[in-house]
Amino acid sequence: MKSKLFALLVIAALIFAACSPGGGGAAAGPIKIGGGFALTGDESALDLPAANGAKLAAKEINAAGGVLGRQIELVVHDSQYKMDVTAQIAKQFIEQDKVVGVVGFTDTDSVLAAGPAIQGAGLPFITAGATSPKIPTQVGNMMFLACFGDNVQAAAGAEYAFKNFGKNAYLLWDKGVEYTTLLGGYFKARFTELGGTLALEDSYDDKATDFSAQIAKVKALAQQPDFYYIAAMPYNVGPVVKQFRDAGLTGPIVGGDGYDTPDILSVAGAAAENVWFTTHALIDAQGGTPGIKKFIAAYNKEYGHDPENAFAALGYDSVYLFVDALKRAGSTDAAAIKKALEETKNFPAITGSITFSADAHVPQKGVTLIKIAGGKFTLGAEIVPEKVPAP
């Protein structure tokens, strides 16, 4: 009987906790910014670092005196990578936390699930790392990207490879994910536009572990391609690169920011040599830019380890980008912040300079090309693509 009573009490307490209102949004307190991240679930490998980066930025801004004479508070909620929860936390930000804007998320699904509510409330929303350039047209005019679009990074990869590796490419993509499907499509558009040819186009199912069927088709080609463009998710890059190398395919492998994970070095090992990928920044304490070096030191001090990948830097940038607009807007009025965001010109983000305009909510940032050599990430090139495929 006692245990039943206890169980009932626990449940009552939980329901009470669910019903108790969130903190009030008095005008005098800190300025609240929503931080939506999938801290648990399949996307957490990217969202956790992004959330850590965002929190670090908020802390630094507060230490430097805040903005508009007030401190900022980054209110973080975990979306659990469940779309119903994602839509709910967007409403929670708006109604209960009374935020002035939202930053976060690194994938299109989450942004599109949270977007309608935030757009409907007329609040600015900056995604840290969802790279689909279609997002602003899908969500609305309050939506901004802190990262470049996939069309930009695919064009950068295509142009660099066309110049340096050759005109005959092999294209492989993960057809189970929007990001890789778009990336592969944009690569093909730009590469063929340049005059390149595709020796073979192939795809695989998401979370595949065996690529021998795809590899057999490559080996059956009469003439081997000059390089391999493989659009893969972070959890696939290690195995796919290793299996290509084990099969004796030694040409350059080119990819997108899905490769930006320490896993590629630990899983593929020596096989990762001669892999090139486009990403947001080189997170390296020696080879990085001064801004990145400073960020790595601060991140290390705060969390006891180096940033896991460039998404940490993107989370960090999103908060600074938002606060910069807040400062220029001179108020917490959503329309004023949106206007200030659209007037952002050459904002010195650590992942590259950001410029927005009223009809470009996806920044035209430079792309960092990373070359894996000697078992680590090294700077291959900084690229601004000459031409970008339409989103």
Next chain:
Amino acid sequence: MTSRRLIGPSIAILVLAVVLTLLQVSGLAFWQGLFVNLGIFLILVLSLNLSSGFTGVFSLGHIGFMALGAYTAAILTLPLREKHDYLPNLPAWLAGVHFDFHLGPFPIGFLAATLIAGVLVGLIAWLVGLVLMRLSGHFVAVATLGFLVIVRVVLFNADDFTRGSRTFSNVTPYTDLWWVWAWALIVLYVVWRIKRSPFGRSMLAQREDRWAAQSIGIDVMRPRLLAFVISAVFTAIAGSLYAHFITSFSPTVFYFDLTFRVITMMVIGGMGSVSGSVIGTVLVIAIGEGLRRIEDATLLYGLSQIILAVIFLFIIIYRRDGLLGQREIPLDRLFLRGGDASARQSAQVSDVNRS
């Protein structure tokens, strides 16, 4: 006598109507959203319970029906401009279809799209069920899981209709509290009636002892197939409601995660109990929401999922039949003369049946 039977359910519906009206008037999108989610999950749990709980044919593939329902209805209601932008390769007969008919303020097109999705998915379920309902036990669980995988792969590859892996977005947000709860009440009523109908009795009978049931002339296949098809139709309707509420989704959404959340709610409430489905759904959603607040306060993200899993484990170990087992809270008998006694009696009868 019959009018007294209506008192209990009437009070319940009245309370619900008051709550929904208050929510509507308050304009609080968060709480409205929570109740919409609650309603959608309630439909999912009730319909899964109809198929898995009543007949004992454990299905892991129902979320596949939900996915098909969501995509079918969303393709029908997607505005023409979005259709042209996002689904340029639709066959001509679909490309010009836009279910935006209104009867006054009432979006009858959404209702039609939902019903079409339900009927279409019902047909698919009938075909699938003809084969799969011949299996029992673990085999049917694995086979329905196979169905879920097939649906996912088809959705990924039917690019022209679904955008493949890319997110299907910009669906018109028709779903509101009233739509969801009207459907939830219909599903609740139908499932409740089925349980007490001869069909329901034969479902339960063949679940308890297939051979004994067959020996006295109870058909096994027909009640199973009927339960499977009806529950697939309701699941597809829940899919349509979900699609027009979240407004964007991709095939990855309709997979294991959602499958196990619905199963958790069903098992906690009690397999074979309609009231249990309601209680299980409400409890899991309320506890999940409460724990989410505790996570935010303690920064222990992931806590809610661990605790829910532990609760689930304890229920499986100490209360295998869930909170209610197969019993019901007999709302319609509460106000009968000597209602308590008869209610208790019916609960005991169910218990005896069970053991």
